[in-house]
Amino acid sequence: MAGGRPRSFDDDVALDRALEVFWRQGYEGTAISDLLKAMGINNAPSLYNAFGNKEQLFVKVLDRYADGPARYIREAFDQPTARAAVSALLHGAADATTEPDHPRGCITVQGGLACSPPAEPARDELTARRAAGEAALRQRLQAARADGEIPADADADGLARYFTTVYQGIAVQAGGGATRDQLHGIVDIAMTVWPS
Template sequence: MPSTGRPRSFDTDEALEVAMRLFWAEGYEGASLAALTEAMGINRRSIYAAFGNKEELFRKAVDRYVQGPGAFVEPALQLPTARQVAEAMLHGGVNAHTLPDCPRGCLLVQSALAAGPDSEPVRRDLAERREAGVAALRKRFEQAQTEGDLPPTADPDTLARYVNTVGQGLAVQASGGASREDMHRVADLALSIWPSV
């Protein structure tokens, strides 16, 4: 049955891009509905009709971020060695968190840091996404260990959490204005302790 409502007078893809950038710059709690409607150029009713409530809009914005600026993660996991994976994760993160004409830092990290108790569902979703990232790294490092690319004494879980923690720290530094060059040097230092076979 055809829809009887008025056709949308805005581009949902463009509106989602604007919302993603606002959440990225301000975090989940910092991006009020009033700020979102103003930035997106649409009213609340249109936001609810197109995207659902603020929480659902945020989740869609995070998905867009992961497929856009955060898209370095999947190719990194496919690299042939564990060290190359870690290198691509850290240096790819630095590049993604310092893109020209974009907010600095990581949308997921920014939002997790600023989410208070009233945003528990968002905090939980971000924590689940973070743990899924750690699990993907752990699985890749377990594979590397099985293939003889990591020594038997290396702990894939600890390595995954190490890469994730350093990456999040770099994202926080990026949002605070640290230079790309400085953060690449920090990433190199973090990689200098990588276990060798």
């Protein structure tokens, strides 16, 4: 027996378009009709067959974001020192959140801050991803303290919270229209608290 009709859309292109819509409008502000139009998919059943429901599609989009526009995060953690990693993370955020080819800001920061009860799973997914980022930064700073890169009495937990707050603030400021140069200036100021 022959299979169904082949898809009339490219999965990668469709995911990129869905990312753009969610990034601009947030999870709750995005309707299935918005996604269908942007992704070039004719009907909701085709969307669901290819990507699952809206929440499942959103998770796929967040993974695509992490591998694409936000890959600078992984690259930052590859830096040889914790200081270089934090600097690369924050400067990378300043660049990525002001990239002219994408919506301003960061989908994981802005995508679901305010949600109604039905959208809580999306908000929880974003919260978990932000928490995982802070935990990774905390581990890097704890290792730096253990290795003597930062003083033994440095507050790795407090530094992780501080730099995470700056990182998320960059996204909010970018979404509000701050320029790339302004954001890099904020990073330079933030890095002055680095323990020595």
